[in-house]
Structure formats: C-alpha cells, structure tokens
Amino acid sequence: MKMSEGVEWGLHCCLALAWLGDDTAVPTATLASAFDVPPHYLNKFLQALVRADILASSAGVKGGFRLAKRPEKITLLDVVTAIEGPEASFRCTEIRRRGAGVTARPSEFAMPCGIAIAMGRADAAWRRELAAQTVADLVKAAPPAGAERMRCWYAPRAR
C-alpha cells in the first residue's frame, strides 16, 4: 500500500506557496523545477488541488498557482484526500456473504463485519491525525533558513 508521490509533491508545493504569500502566483514550470519533477505530471496533481479548492490558478502572463485559502485552513487530510481520493485504504468487499455465507440468515449481516469495523478504527485514527495538522503547522516546523532560501529562489521566478 503506497501513496502516490503526488502527496509529497503536493504538500511541498502548498508549503512553498504558503511561504510566498497571497500576491505571488507560481507557474507549474517553476514549481516543477523547484523540486526537479516532471511538469506535466506535477500539473495533474496541482489541478487536483485546484478542484479541491486548496489552490487557485490564474491564466495568462501573470498566471500560476497560489493557495486558495489561509494555510491554517488547509489540513494535511485535505491535501491527501485531494490527491489520493476520499476512499479508505481498506475496503470491505463483504466476502463474509460469499462462499459459506450464501446460506446464512440475512440477520447475521445486519451489523457491519467486525473486521471492517476494526480496520475502520485504524483508518479513522490516521485521518484524525492528518486533520489535526495544517499547512500553517508545516510553515512553523520548517527551518527558517530553508524558508528564506526558497523565498529567494522563487522571487525571480514567480509572478
């Protein structure tokens, strides 16, 4: 079970855009070169973040991406869900009803399967932890020297 690399890319883009602030739009090509990743592939993830209302994009010579809201309003769960989709990593296919289960009384399946409930608890704990952390927390956790260096790197490349 592995997340797409888009999660690492997307979170780093959000952090970079949080550093740059509201009045700077950064084109895909600049973000791609900041992290040395393929622009076309990165753009797919940036568009997913726009659809999830995490990033705003503008077209034209001054166009590019910026955060669509304040960094404290964007949780890590928002970003992960935008890129990985909303489904839980464990999906119950109701195998208990198949095979030996086909002759069972339907009442036996009135409650969700205990295995699905148990796996759901772990998924909920994971989501809770992601929802408790925001892009603003990433800004706070980053070394100031790194933030400063990145801001200087972006300055001549942003719009």
Next chain:
Amino acid sequence: MKMSEGVEWGLHCCLALAWLGDDTAVPTATLASAFDVPPHYLNKFLQALVRADILASSAGVKGGFRLAKRPEKITLLDVVTAIEGPEASFRCTEIRRRGAGVTARPSEFAMPCGIAIAMGRADAAWRRELAAQTVADLVKAAPPAGAERMRCWYAPRAR
C-alpha cells in the same frame, strides 16, 4: 491508496482458524471456497502469513493451515504487515534536496523534513490502532450465530 484484497481475505482466514482451534488444519481449497476466492491467489497470501509466523502449515493428507499462535498474540498490524509489507504508506523521496535544494547547505537537511514527520505521525496513529487489536478481539466481536454456522460449515471440510 488501496490495500490489496488479501488483507480482507487474510483477516477472515485468521478469524476462521481461530474459531476452529488448534487441532484443526484447513486446506487452501476449503478456505478459498469458504469465501469464494481464487485458491491460487489466496494461497499467495496464506504463504505470506506463514512466513510471518501467523499461520503454520502442514503437508500431506492431514495437511492445511492453522494459527501458529494464540489469537490474542496476533495483532491486526501483524496480519496487515505480513500482507502489505512493513513500509509506511507515505514515503519521503527527499525532494527537498532536489531542484532548488541542490545549492542548500547540508545542515539544512540535518533534521528529517517536517512534511515527512507530519505524515509519519498519521502512519504511527494507524499502526497504534492496528496493534491494539488482536484476532481474539475479532472473535469476541463476531456474532455467535455466525461463528457457530462457520464451525459447522468447516467441520466436514477440515482435517
């Protein structure tokens, strides 16, 4: 991000083998028909559970699978790790060092990336929750009627 269906299958097999107890070995074909899944594909997951010392397998006419230890000693994390591998779902590829990062002072990267730490917190919460639940808990949570029906179904098909 999606787990293999082997996790649902493997957990249900462990639950069934816990119901049957130590002195009953169940062949792959019987487990596969209990859940109506392809025997060859199921066997792959059963072998992974054997390698992780969760199941014990025996060969011959009386051969099959049984739990390798008591149900209270097998956590859901053990089963998930045996089937999905030990890696976290988020893997940091250190993109911070690439692109704009190549000219940074190495000291900037002395600490792990804050994004990797934040994602690691969620992974740890997920693992903690899985490690806190055992196959014995699944036994307790299952409806008694279901357990009884399954035991009767296995009786003529086990060894």
